Amino acid sequence: MLIKLLKYEIRATSRLLLPLYVALLIFAGINSLLFSIPSEALNTSFLYSVTSIISMVIYITIMVGILVMTLVVMIQRFYKNLLGDEGYLMFTLPVQTWKHILSKLLIAMLWIISSGIIAATSIFIIAHKSLPLGEIPIIFETLEREFGMNGYLFSFELTILAVLGLAANIVLIYSAIALGHLFNKHQLLASFGMYVALTIVCQIVIALLGYGLGNFIEFSDSSMTINYQIQVLFLFSFINVAILGIGSFILTQLLLKKKLNLE
Amino acid sequence: MNMILECKNLTKSYGKKKALDNVSLNIAPGKIVGLLGPNGSGKSTLIKLCNELLTPTSGEILIGGKNPGIETKKIVSYLPERTYLNDWMKVSEIIYLFKDFYADFDLEKAYDMLKRLNINPTDKLKTLSKGTKEKVQLILVMSRKAQLYLLDEPIGGVDPAARDYILNTIIGNYSENSTVIISTHLISDIEKVLDDIIFLKEGQVVYTKTVDEIRDETGKSVDALFREVFKC
């Protein structure tokens, strides 16, 4: 059933984002072409200046559009499809509540990551000549030499943490929306307020945990390598993200199951 | 006989207000039941509780012996009183969604009904009129071979011709294993179709009788009795 939910989720969202992706890449290509024309030959051309400015403006507009649309898709699919009128259909399907949340989460992540990759690709298309990509191995080597760190492991851990952090933050937004839905009026405003409140609570919890961890590191062996300290920090962050994500997920699931009240 | 729907001391409150107040009911398989009452009497609340769209404050609901959940959703076909159709699918796509999620969905029957009601399967849901949307939802709901149909105000918004078609569909769909519960305040249109009547008033059951019992005992139609019971 989760696979089926994912299938319909992709169908509902891809029609909104895929055309923007295509448009962004096309305009990145156009910009790249315009840049590649030797500037001395055309510097004085009025037409060239106008064309390159317009195509750059369109490119940036689409980029902003993708950013906004990605956020809208993330929030809309949860708010409208589950808590709006469409919820009457979704919640009477023979599907567990957690699968609904998970399907929304996975597809929101898919689009956020895709939007990121597409944006990065478009930048690469435009500016691939001036990007210092060749220096990455050198950076890795330096890390290894100076701090005893494995650059590849470090990037891998960073990526995993980023993906998990993304997931946790999306579920946090879901739980804020579900909490906001408990209010009879101004549900969106209430959702926003709940999000602020939840974020503050999380910050406090993390700060307290961090304080504890700081003590822990201080009291342990002072001759720890920087690499070791970074690994401890990673572990700490993983635990934070896991608590945040799982806590929000359980809260959201509970609210949708026990406190659902569709208009 | 095993009851298809049992409510035991069912109460649902919103704050201090009781939408349903200690309701106990038993409904047998193979019946067409009218859930009647004025607006705000708790009809929709009861139906939503059966669909797990609300959770009881106290008491219990059993559908085919089970509490509302995945297993009951497989055997309950629900028509809400509002449109739940999204704005991006075609009629054919929402039909396949139902086919995908409900094992008891009869695709052929759905297309047959679309044809008889002159609805084009390739039309976008967004472009349909309100009445047509209601018809599409009714087709989705009645094309399932469910054990319990819960129809919340199915005849409220449609024209008289469609109303007759809906009632005929309900009669034609009748089987000994399935029960239909219809909530409405338009009683005169449907009372001939009903076996039993449940009158709800301010969240409480005031009558559960068969239509003929009511007519026999009072010499009145259910509609006339309803007007008397709920006189303002």
Add this chain to the structure above:
Amino acid sequence: MSWDLKSDRPIYAQLIEQLELKICSGVYALGSKLPSVRDLAEEAAVNPNTMQRALVRLEEDGLLYTQRTSGRFITEDANMVIQIKDKIAREQIREFLEKMINLGFSRKDILSNITKILEEMRENEYDSRV
């Protein structure tokens, strides 16, 4: 002949009357097969269970009979139909007479009125034929 159901009397009783009427007037011929319960219910726009009960009652009365494999049939017994017709006629006349008596007509008045109206109807029929 369509189904004409009043809203203040039990549907079950009305269905029995209407079915009897349909059989007597030849809508359903003697010995012929009756439509299925569901079709009859759909046609009359009534609950199938109520229709079923009415049919069972008519079966008990002997006007219908069931063949295990092929469904319900109308009786072939013409006498039975005559009896039913007689019964319906008696009910209708009794009802009419009660109304007349309530209006204050004497038996003699009622009889003379009936003869007069019968006479008129015969003349009308004759006129329309000429």
